[in-house]
Amino acid sequence: MAPRPGAADGRAVPVNESSIQARLTGPLTAPALLSVIALVIAVAAVVDVVLRGVAMPVVAAAFGVTIALGEAIRIELPYGRDSAPLASAAALAYALCYSIAENDASYGVAEPVAITALATTFGVSVQAYAGRQAHPGYLARRILVAGFAALLFRGWLLPGPFAGVDDEHGPLRLGVVVAAIALVAVALDYLLASLLVLQESAGRASGILGSGSRPDPAMPGTRPRLSVRRVLAGFVDDCMSSAWVCPTIVLFAAAITTAADPIGMWVLPIAAAPILVVQRSLRRYAEISATYHQTIRALSRVTELADYTEPGHARRVCHLALAIGRDLSLPESLMPDLEYAALLHDIGQLSLTDPIPGGATVLIAPERAGSIAALGADVVRQTGVLDRVADILENQCSPFQPERANEPVALAGAIIRVANAYDDLAGGALDPDRRLAAVRRIRLGMAAEYDPRVVESLTRIVEAA
């Protein structure tokens, strides 16, 4: 774990130390590790099924088709979270079935894991073929969750403590156990997912400087920030932001398991229909959310189009601001606002009759920059829904004030101030000298103009790139 960025010790982290760290943590990323484990489990399960044969072929086929279908229509919820409620519920139910059409579900641990792995791979491939790649580690997550539930229930509880429970109260007790396991499994799924998303966003932030298209795998300052605290915080955020999806998956897994006893595999189409309706409404939400994001990005380009700013300026500032924000562990909930504020930070310039040369607000008088920022904040405030973004924009021109330094909005404003100054000075330059010169110039204004923590973070990011 890297040292936390000190409040204002005034020195950059030595370059060689961070690169050593990057080399140490580099190849063993969380998605890679999880994928390896999942691959081993899946291969073992498939080999086991191939050697012993499928115990209940009809059941395997029904669940396999449902899971593959559910994966093929997977959606991406806002904040980069994949969601396939039908596939999740079906996979869990497959692992947790105890009786199907009044016969004992006689298959073992390996069968549901193998079928889930194969069906999920198929569904993910269909989506990939249609042009939507899954997040790295997604497949691994699915296999691990199915494996966990199957192992716990079929490997231990069903043959052990619950062996032969089939009397009048059997279904009730089994139902409670099934629901509990499903709940734990879904929680595990989310935990793995938030781990993966964090890892991925850290990786994405590394491709920001200069080229933009070339990902830079050894990016210190972002990767080492993956801590238990952040994973847990992301987990809680996720549960809140898709609050009702998780319990519904658990409910349907339990319902399919219980109803499979009287009506057999007909339960799958019956349960699938309402889940598909639910998924449709989730998809509408995901689409409008993506559209909103795209619209802000698109409209952030109007200043470039009108020759007020350099081409690509808003996007570069946005990438850099997000990288600094992650580096400084800004709360996840502030990140979208930081992103929008960074994209729109020059919108106030539209009110100028004559563009500032090069759009470089860093080179003009502070009062003028301040009034432009205030105009921009007014525009954004008019939307009525982006108040926090407007607050950040108002703060982007105020010099560093130590007494306000810990307010998130002030810190976000300071981040945009630094990112903007850096991009005004360095532009999209790939030349290291020019970048370092820009950093040096910003460092001159540290503590008076710029927040020292932010400048430290910028220095780390630029030196590493």
Add this chain to the structure above:
Amino acid sequence: MTALEFRRTRPETPAPVLRMFRRNVGRREASAELRRSAALIPAIEPRPAGPGGQRRRGPVPKGARRYIIALAAVALTVAALVLPNAPWSRANVLLFFALAALYGVIVLAAEFPRAGESPTVAAAVAVQLAALLLLTPDVSAAALTLGALFILLRADISRLRMLFVISGTFLNPMSGGAVHTMLHGTRSMARPEMPNALLPILITSLVLSTVPTLLTAPVIVLSAPARIRSVLRDALRHAIPRNVAYSFVGLLAAVLWRHHAQVLATLVILGPLLVTRWAAAQYAEQRAAHDATVRALVQAVEIKDLYTRGHSERVAKASEMIARRLGMDEERIGILCYAAILHDVGKLGVPTRLLQKDGKFDAAELEAIRVHPVRGVDVVRDIAFLNEAYTAILHHHERMDGRGYPTGLVGENIPRFARIIAVADAFDSMTSTRSYRPARSVADAMDELRACAGSQFDPVMVDAMEAALVEAQRDGQPWLGDGTLPEPIGARAVIDASVTCHDGAALDYEAATAEAAPSGVAGSGVPISGVPTSGVTVNGTVRLVDSGAYSRDGYAGNAYGSDTYSGSNTYDHDDPAFIVPSPLSDEQQAESAPHGAAPRGR
């Protein structure tokens, strides 16, 4: 009535559940308020449609009121005949009250003003199906009606609507149950004969989903006849299939209940309802945020061009009016409105100096103006859902005769959205004040559009615009432009006549104007009426139109006569009078036009 009094006398101390519910209602109202204040484009907010979703527009008409009362009378009669003979002794008491409570929760949580969009209708159908699969039709209708009585606790619903919901709740399971019994559907959910039991259940669910729409249809016919088509279309395409699919959760719950998993059965009905509601609320919130953001940012763009404040929004409004008149469906109208509001975003690429210039334009300057639709597409290219709107933004300055820009498309080759926006755009710029001329009256602007129909505008769109304006005027929402419209002296006489007359007369008026408007063929023969009166003649193709309509209607001498109008050549690319020459030579046009000329980009 006692329940109503209870509501009135004890508003401060509701039961905890009720309080929680009220809080929700309050939040919803707040977000609805936000939506209303933020909705730049009325069309983007989907119109309430579907079962029980008629628009609240003043008082309910007498006919609809009588219909609802008659419906209640029918329900009461059926209840009086059926309920005394119902097999009460064999009914499961726990099940009876569980169903009533479940239905009560749904009724309390329903979002009535937008019932068509809300998932609660689907959940109600699911509970009804579960009831029919577990109890006899008469007993389940009684249980559900008992639950529906909870609606009396709601303060935000008119009594008439309460009556409608309650009687509908009784009649719907009765009809569904009748069908189920007729089909010999099974009610033994513990070990149902699965493939055989499914068909009757499916048909029952279809009946349960369709009857509410049928019951609502007369209300809509009597209160807003123009909406009936779109309501029925929406029901057929979206609401009924969705409700049928969703109602299977009722079957699942019935199976679980018979299989001693009562708690799970109750939860499994409510779970999806919560997710769907949550997603719908998030959707509405994001959509409102999106609309508000687009509006505010477009306003920021309009800062640059002083005299076009509010132009984009009004063009969106006028485009919506045209599209509605053409019977376009809601989703496409929404996209059209986004396209309309963003149509001039590329004007940012035009230097301010040019936008405010007085005097002649040289070729380079005209080139700079011509490029703004292409620049606009550059901005919105990454907004995925606007796909259909790109071409509308790109081609909104094309002309029917192929002399427009940027590609010189001809006639039907111009995308439909672009033809709509072109008319709306010209109409609004004529009815707004510009620095060099005052606003022209609505009738005057319509004359101008009609004069240019066929050559510049699609006559179909011009007719639709006219009809929509007449309709809006009749509804008491006349076009106000940017608020500087002149008193419509001549126009008022015409349009007022149609307003005060009965429907027949209004139709006559529409027919007359349709006749007066030149058809596409006739119009194209005379591309521009009148003679160019002032000097913008670049390459011999730019002409200002001094519409013959002016002198014809005796407007020539007044403030917006030809004197003030033609004396200026200030750039106003939206004005039909201002034609930017096509860069293509005539032969090139002849070549490219038949192919429908794909945009060439920059």
